[in-house]
Amino acid sequence: MHFAYVIAGSEATGGAGIQADLKTFQQLGVYGLGTITCIVSFDPNNDWAHRFRPVDPEIIAEQFEAATASQDLDTVKIGMLGTPATIDEVAKAVSSRPWRHVVLDPVLICKGQEAGAALQTDNALKAQILPLATVVTPNNFEARALSGLAELNTVDDLIEAGRRILDLGPQAVVVKGGVDFPGPEAVDVLVQRTAPGQPPAVQVLSHPKIGQARVSGAGCTFAAAITAELAKGKEIAEAVQVAKDLVTRGIEHRVSANTPFDAVWQGA
Numbered sequence: 001m002h003f004a005y006v007i008a009g010s011e012a013t014g015g016a017g018i019q020a021d022l023k024t025f026q027q028l029g030v031y032g033l034g035t036i037t038c039i040v041s042f043d044p045n046n047d048w049a050h051r052f053r054p055v056d057p058e059i060i061a062e063q064f065e066a067a068t069a070s071q072d073l074d075t076v077k078i079g080m081l082g083t084p085a086t087i088d089e090v091a092k093a094v095s096s097r098p099w100r101h102v103v104l105d106p107v108l109i110c111k112g113q114e115a116g117a118a119l120q121t122d123n124a125l126k127a128q129i130l131p132l133a134t135v136v137t138p139n140n141f142e143a144r145a146l147s148g149l150a151e152l153n154t155v156d157d158l159i160e161a162g163r164r165i166l167d168l169g170p171q172a173v174v175v176k177g178g179v180d181f182p183g184p185e186a187v188d189v190l191v192q193r194t195a196p197g198q199p200p201a202v203q204v205l206s207h208p209k210i211g212q213a214r215v216s217g218a219g220c221t222f223a224a225a226i227t228a229e230l231a232k233g234k235e236i237a238e239a240v241q242v243a244k245d246l247v248t249r250g251i252e253h254r255v256s257a258n259t260p261f262d263a264v265w266q267g268a
């Protein structure tokens with residue numbers, strides 16, 4: 001049995017967050033363990049606005065203790081954290097033991113948060129969590145925020161963003177162009193560290209976009225699938241291709257809901 005661990009937020013409708021992560025782990029045949037960092041409950045009486053509740057850092061520490069004592073884990077995904085106090089706790093816990101892979105989905109803003117608090121959280125994520133990651137999966141918005149590039153309009157822009165984020169510490173960065181990327185293709189770029197002093201290796205993954213609408217859980221599922229495949233011993237490039245295929249199928253077979261977004265179906 002292979003084990004994959006996720007530290008992320010709960011999203012109560014089941015579309016995103018740790019619900020999507022654990023479904024993805026199951027679909028890819030790995031045993032999932034999870035630690036909840038925050039609880040997001042969209043408000044059906046207020047346009048499905050984000051309601052966000054952080055989990056007490058002490059409770060995060062207890063969950064981490066239970067998960068890491070129960071199995072010998074070497075692969076972890078980090079999803080939404082949400083506050084500087086949560087980031088402090090998760091950084092301390094994750095760096096307290098060795099990992100083969102730490103996959104970071106750098107969830108930057110949750111719509112329920114006010115801007116001032118979000119900036120502090122983004123900076124803490126960049127300073128404290130990004131250096132622990134081996135693989136980072138920013139979307140278009142997150143890649144711009146982390147790289148400092150204003151626009152990502154070409155494949156070369158995606159590659160340049162990936163190179164800059166690689167300089168912040170990880171072994172590999174997957175920049176997801178997503179629906180914001182111009183043109184008919186959903187383009188992801190994998191930029192991977194090679195030998196010291198050598199330029200990074202670049203791979204471009206492309207598949208025709210399936211509509212133009214955002215689908216909930218795509219980013220969570222993508223990073224969780226990479227994590228599951230790495231847990232099984234796959235190389236990063238293979239894991240990213242499996243993840244791209246799973247998310248593409250999951251978007252093709254998306255589930256409609258009363259929320260503004262459809263949700264990825266990992267079981268397709």
Ligand code: PXL
Binds near residue numbers: 018080
């Ligand atoms: O899709 C980003 C995301 C991740 N994690 C949680 C979320 C969301 C978006 O709503 O609620 C818990």
